[in-house]
Amino acid sequence: MSDAPILYALADSVATIRLNRPDRLNAITPDLLGELRRAFQRAVSDGARAVLLTGEGRAFCSGAELGDITTGIPDLGKLLDAHYHPVIELIASLPIPIVSAINGPAAGAGASLALSGDIIVMARSAYLLLAFANIGLVPDAGATWLIAKAAGRAKVLEMALLGERMTAADARDAGLVTRVVDDEALMETAQALAAKLAAMPTLALGMIRKQVGVALDGTLTETLAVEAANQHIAGRSADFLEGVLAFTEKRKPEFKGR
Template sequence: MADYRFIAAQREGDVVTIALNRPEKLNALTPAVFAELGAAVRASVEAGARALVLTGEGRFFCSGADIQPDGAGYDGLPEDLGQLLDQHYHPFVRQLAALEIPVVTALNGPCAGAGVSLALAGDIVVMGEGGYLLLAFVNIGLVPDAGATWLVARSVGRARALDMALTGERLGATEARSAGLVTRVVPDGEVLGQAQALAAKLASGPTRAMASIRQTVASALTLDFDATLEVEREHQTACGRTQDFAEAIAAFAQKRKPQFKGC
């Protein structure tokens, strides 16, 4: 994998783990961080990775946007925050949403601000027991961004989303799981290992079908029932013609485990 300044990327088998790597800044986000994240994801897909893990180095997953200049090339937040979102935040979260391979987020520590958006962008979210989610925007006079309002409201509903966003209070790991925001809560020291094992399991499966599953579920969040049936039909038709489906049928007949290739 390439060398990066603000992130780290490592491949094991068909899984690439990408880690935010600014632990001294609690993995705070800058345009340069997003540029490296986008490049690493593209490189992973081009190299044939079949699953991604997104995590952080140190004690935080991500503390959100870096609001302080560092005196070394980063000038802090610009006056036009909408332009910042358009140019850096939105391209990356859209890139994740459009991926045709599954994404597991390994929340090794607290997630705040836009870090919550990255955390919840995973198809499966593994969170450490000591972590928390914090929509901290209201505490500095801003609104949740990078998809946070959509991701939270679609998971927990209007009332709970407004409670989190308006109070700016922490939501612990157990409560986050109960609310449906995260998938699995594990001991803090096991977060990355369990996330990578899960990603490896996904990577060995029919990843083309998983891409269709990601797209179908995303559509179902905005379409009515009849429209969703049509989307399911479209994807099922395509998946029924894949080599993976043919392999699964052959394996069933031969009483063996199928060997999926993602095609």
Template sequence: MTTGTDELQYSVVDNIARITLNAPDKLNSLAPAMLTGLVAAIAQAHEDGARCIVITGTGRAFCTGARLDPSFAGDGDLGAVIEKYYDPAARAMADSDIPIVTSLNGIAAGAGLGFALSGDIVIAARSAQLLCAFARIGLVPDAGTTWMLAQSVGRAKALEMMLLAEEMSAEDAAAQGLIARVVDDEALEAETAKVAAKLAAMPTKALGMIRKQVRATLEGDLENSLAAERGHQTIAGKTHDFREGVMAFIQKRLPSFKGE
């Protein structure tokens, strides 16, 4: 199926939900309708039984953050704007039961950087750049960007990126552990499709729990991590895909997972 608005497109093919930020003339900058649409699209992917979500953009940008038109500042209460539009989108990505691939076709800046780094596997075109741009306009990071950067690269590098607001190449981002893969621009679509297809063929319930275990570990201590592992393993051990995986191992064949 294919749905969406002019600025956000959604489709599902072969168990892969594809969400495309589609405002190339505005460098896929975020309007409120795009953010509410992103939340709705992630929920729709779950309802449609998708087993992987891909988020990407059209044109020369992945997403350049908030759309800075004259109405952006409103009455000055940007916290209310964040609470209403940006935080729900960040939570929808974090809470997904389906693995998410973000495919960076171009620059990811501001809140767009936060959403880009929220992917479980981030694949970037070689020409893509990352930019924590908030300080350039007198703002602070939002959309989960502070947490993502601090957890990924540590205090020193995170502060350098946030305070100096300098562009980072895709290759430097990979070297810093911010993203998973860098490919030539012309190979981005094929690499994204390959990774998404592999994830969509794997045991979806286990993958969803793995992504949440990592979050639990980053947010807590060893006991918190052990508890998450124990609880999730109890659930995973009762799934069809676990039984299929064991039988495939015993029978020396490739497993056929159903995401159940």
């Protein structure tokens, strides 16, 4: 197994990105974040039409690597601005859909990475954890926004203030994840979903994921304007023409993501 912090593979238009520090429960370092950012960029440049994000070993990601504070505490705000925020912003702006496969604990900023996916599949034994308050910190890497938007004020405050584990079943019931499956079925399920997305009209899918982001923050009028602009583009796409032809010819469409 490679000792690179991120593993990347492309097959059948799906880019699989794995956090690869299993001996440290895939704890986050600036180096890992840099490699993760490059992996997402590579997926786009390689022509991938979907991304599958998961972790190696028994954890998805345990959050930030905690260093030796006796050597001095870095400016955590600057650390977030320099290393974490570019990755989260890149994920949000990606023109292709992302499937997260939460194979084990997803804690702290690891929960943010996991919940940044569009379709989120969680192993039954996995859990989410915002443990920041337990060590005198606050949620970061977008966790506050992601959870508040998906589950609401009461749930994000419960998770952030109490710092307790949330089971996969509770995460599904709260609307934080898409599906919960038995551990042994996780990767098969996630890979099938990623393959399905990659075979769909991914130009439209990329616009859908950004359109939803606008809807979460914007007014109805702003959302209507984005929908119209995106529909203008989608209506001129080769995929739309293929979809209509396939419907009229009663056959399965062959989308190209264009």
